Amino acid sequence: MKPIRDAQLGAFTFFASALPHDVCGSNGLPLTPNSIKILGRFQILKTITHPRLCQYVDISRGKHERLIVVAEHYSRNVGDFRQEQTARICVSPEKVLQVAYEVLEGLDFMNKHGLVHRALSPNNVLLDCKGNVKLAKFGLYHMTDHGADVDFPIGNPSYLAPEVIALGCFHPSDPSHSETPLPSGPKSDVWSLGILLFELCAGRRLLQNIELSDKLKFILTLGCMDDIVTVLAEEHGCLEIIKEMPENVVELLRKCLTFLPSKRPTPAELLGDPVFDAVSCHYLPFQKPVSLFSSSLRCAHLELPDDISDLCKDDDEDYLSERGIDEVYHLWCLAGGDLEKELTNKEIIQSKPPICTLPKFVLEDGESFGQGRDRSFLLDDTTVTLSLCQLRNRLKDVAGEAYYPLLEDEQSSLPQSNSSNELSATVTLPLIIRERDTEYQLIRIILFDRLLKGYPYKKNLMWKEARVDIPPLVRGLAWAALLGIEGDIQAKYDSTDKDTPIPTDRQIEVDIPRCHQYDELLSSPQGHIKFRRVLKAWVVSHPDLVYWQGLDSLCAPFLYLNFNNEALAYACMSAFIPKYLYNFFLKDNSHVIQEYLTVFSQMIAFHDPELSNHLNEIGFIPDLYAIPWFLTMFTHVFPLHKIFHLWDTLLLGSSSFPFCIGVAILQQLRDRLLANGFNECILLFSDLPEIDIERCVRESINLFCWTPKSATYRQYAQPMKAGGEGIFGKTATYFSSDYQDMPKTDLSREPLALCDLKAEVSPRISAEDLIDLCELSLAGPTKRSKSGKPKIVAVDIRNVEDFGRGHVSGSINIPFNSVFGPDGELVQCPASGVLQNYRGRVIVIVSHAVKSAALFAAHLVKVNFSRVCILDGGISKLKPTGLLTVPSPQI
Known part of the structure; x- marks a missing residue:
């Protein structure tokens, strides 16, 4: 996104056409409001970036189909030339050619992207501080589906081409039109440009003080004239002025004002016309910015000052103006910016008493009451400038150094400003508050922007900063970086066949209209099209997998964050599924799902045995509620705004982290689950209560x-794959590593048949796990909790003689039959007292046979001992290591 610099933020508003409330579409669902359609089409306009075009920033949907568009804006336009010139001083021919060339550059770039301006007029040809052209409102014709979704014509009638006027006004609800007219083409803008240039040359507006119908008739009658330029000059009394213009300028006017579209040139053809030979040499060809994920070098045209410290020399420099216009608008909103309030203050939006805004209703006798829509407010061409004073005042204490953080500095993540202590304290606040803090978000956005520009070389720093939080504005790119997306993703996506019909198409068509349709963006027709393309690309590119219901929900977060970059949404989804849902989408995935649910059951028993016992007693097993959780990674359960916060942490964790999320959700519902039976639990999960996501993530x-x-x-x-350091890196705790990413040895866990896995209540841990946790090479357990006590204890349940022949250093010997009675009850004895002292720690049961260890562990879980697990392979796994301790004989 280009810097805002001398530009301003501008907003204008209009109404979409209202649809009847009692009409449904062919699928039986209510019709999509026209404002939603416009909102979806608008999104692509944010990606159209060119020096001759005003950048679109955002669109907001209000009440009664009102839409407010935010875009780059300048207060000066070519219409001001008429106010600046006098009878003796006219716009110079050189300036006319400059304006013409720059407008054509913008029109040609639009045409290459399938866009037509259609609303070209002096008010929409803006001028920046250097006097260069910036075309505004060029997307109005596109976002309204060529005017079909609004009740007003697109464009000023005085500047519309004859073929556009001849089509007349069209509205899809009008029964007199059996067919939709063809949309305007690039040549219609050339006519509008001709009228605009003629006015610059003549120094006056054309067709002023004439009724609209007479204007239209006059324009249509121009088709009978041989020389339209001369006729217009005579009609407006400026023939002498036109005659004094250079021949090349007059010839340009004649080419633009060619009546028949078939003979009128396109913007691309005019740009190559010899009339611009003296002008074109001053302009360099436009180079499209290189995207983050492509095969091109992003640093090819990088220029740095000789002394980087010069960037922060001037304390009065406006650093905010160097930030992207999208960043500035995002911060403006955080600083209290309100679009409707701004437009209301300028009387663009006029408030009325509620009684005057009631819709019409008709009584049985035919008498109608209420107010109809005031058609004069369907479109107001006024653009209101959004004041940045409040934002600048909020950021006045941010020092210049904060805009250029040093990434390798240990303190780089700390905000550098006069209020740094306050900002440091902000990190400890809840995430939802941090995301609404203007100063904090500025610091985070700048930092992530620099890290992304250094990706993949700054990937480790990206992971480090993502553990703090991820700014919402850059979440899409940050997620892609965390998932390790690299290379030319667009080429791979383009090479995937997304058009040929496949059997899955029908199911995709059924699922999409039900997927997160509360969101305006995803519910738009453009959202449905993009949904379909991304899902189909994934299905086609993974022939060994199949489409399962829920894949659409899994796609939704990536599509929402990368709405204008389907290739990136597809790439993220393709990287996410193997990491967290490996083989979940096999045609027969029953063995994968059942293993996953069984491990989840063991995790519940490991962390919350009381809840596990209760759920097992009432028969409320994970098969009844957890499949949608894990098959969609909770996207089928939570709305998008909660998924964003949840996945910010999920993407930093290993493939086993979803188990912990599931347990954390159950623990939030713990009291209600323990107090209810099977039927009540079913009802509870059919309409899941509100879940505190920040608490869920923390737990x-x-x-x-x-x-x-x-x-x-x-x-x-997923088989072993090179991975990161885990959710908290090497400095946090051993438990954060991912076992799936480690090479397998003789001490690793052995695969277990599903029936055997289901028979065990507690999970198994490997011998190498126990060695690392107890640090046996140091002859003693040293993993300790915050209280100073060891976090793990090995409980050896063999008899005293076997224990004396060799045992794990630091383990305690509690023979199997010494603490549990025949019915599994805990017997009051010294051994059981010792066992009670170890509640809360990770208890590893060690025995000769794993079955006896599993039974002992099950008894402990039954009496609500948490964090109980079993040594896989038993004591025999440790014998070859030579790490077992044998007591010295007493003399």
Whole structure:
């Protein structure tokens, strides 16, 4: 996004056509409001960037089909030339040619993107501080579907081409029109340009003080004239002025004002006309900015000052003006900006008493009451400038250094400003507050922007900063970086066949209209088209997998964040699924799902045995509620704004982190679950209560850090792959690593048949896990909690003689039959007292046979001992290591 610099933020408003409330579409669903359609089409306009075009920034949907568009704006336009010139001083021919060439540059770029201006007029040809042309409102014709979604014509009648006027006014609800007219083409803008240039040359407006019908008749009668330029000059009394203009300028006017479209040149053809030979040499060809994920070098045209410290020398420099216009608008909103309030203050939006805004209703006798829509407010061409004073005042304490953070500095993540202490304290506030803090978000956006520009070389720093939080404005690109997206993703996406019909098409068509349709963007027709293309691309490019219901929900967060970049949404989705949902989308995925749910059951028992016991007693197993959770990674359960916060952390964790999220959700519902039976629990999960996502994330991380890495081992998980350092890196805790990413040894966990896995209540951990946790090479357990006590204890349930022949250093010996009675009840004895002292720690049951260890662990879970697990392979796995301790004989 280009810097805002001398530009301003402008907003204008209009109404979309209202649809009847009692009409449904062919699918039986209510018709999509025209404002939603416009909102969806608008999104692509934000990607159209050119020096001759005003950048579109945002669109807001209000009440009664009102839409407010925000775009780059300048207060000066070519219409001001008429006010600046006098009878003796006219616009110079050189200036006319400059304006013409720059307008044609903008029109040609639009045409290459399939756009037509159609609303070209002096008010929409703006001038920046250097006097260069900036075309405004060039997307109005596109976003309104060529005017079909609004009740007003697109364009000023005085500047519309004859063929446009001949078509007349069209509205889809008008029964007199059996067919939709063809949309205007690029040549219609050339006529509008001709009228505009003629006015610059003549120094006056054409067709002034004439009724609209007479204007239209006059324009249509020009088709009978041989020389339209001369006729217009005579009609407006400026023939002498036109005759004094150079021949090349008059010839340009004649080419633009060619009546028949077939003989009129296109903007591209005019740009190559010899009339611009003396002008074109002053302009360099436009180079499209290189995107983050492509095969091109992003640093090819990078220029840095000789001394970087010069960037922050001037304390009075306006650093905010160097930020992207989208960033400035985002911060403006955070600083209290309100579009409707701004337009209301300028009387563009006029408030009325509620009784005057009631819609019409008709009584049985035919008498009508209420107010109809005031058609004069369907479109107001006025653009209101949004004041940045409040934003600048909010950011006045941010020092210049904060706009250029040093990434390798240990303190680079701390905001550098006069209020740095306050900003440092902001990090400890809830996420929802941080995301609404203007100064904090500025610091984070700048930092992430620099990290993304250095991607993939700054990937480690990206992970470090993402552990703090991810700014919403850059979330889409940040997620792509965390997922390791690289290379020319667009070429790969384009090479995928998304058009040929496949059997899955029918199911996709059924699922999309039900997927997150509360969101305006995803519910728009453009959203449905993009949904369909991305999902189909994934299905076609993964022939070994199939489309399962829920894949659309999984796609939704990526599509929402990358709405204008389908290739990136597809690439993120393709990287996400193998990491967290490996083989979930096989045609027969029952063995994968069942293993996943069984491990989840063990995680519930590991972290919350009381809840696990209750759910098992009433038969409320994970199969009844957790499949949609994990198949869609919770996107089918939570709205998008909660998924964003949840996935910000999920993407930093390993493939086992979703288990902890699931347990954290159950723990938030713990009291209600423990108090209810099977039927009540079913009803509870059919309409899931409000879940505190920030608390869920916080508790998930804690659960994740207490879970031994091998406890969540799954034989159907993704094979070993080079991974990161885990959710908190090497400095946090051992429990944050991912067991699936580690090379397998003789001490690793062995695959277990599903029936055997289901028979065990507690999870198993590997021998290497136990060695690392207890640090056996140092002859003693040293993993300790915050209280100073060891976090893990090995409980050896063999008899005293076997224990004396060799045991894990630091383990305690509690023979199987010494603490549990025949019915599994806990017997009051010294051994059980010792066991009670270890509540809250990770308890590893060690035995000769794993079955006896599993039974002992099940008894502990039954009496609500948490964090109980079993040593996979038993004590025999440790014998070859030579790490077992044998007591010295007493003399």
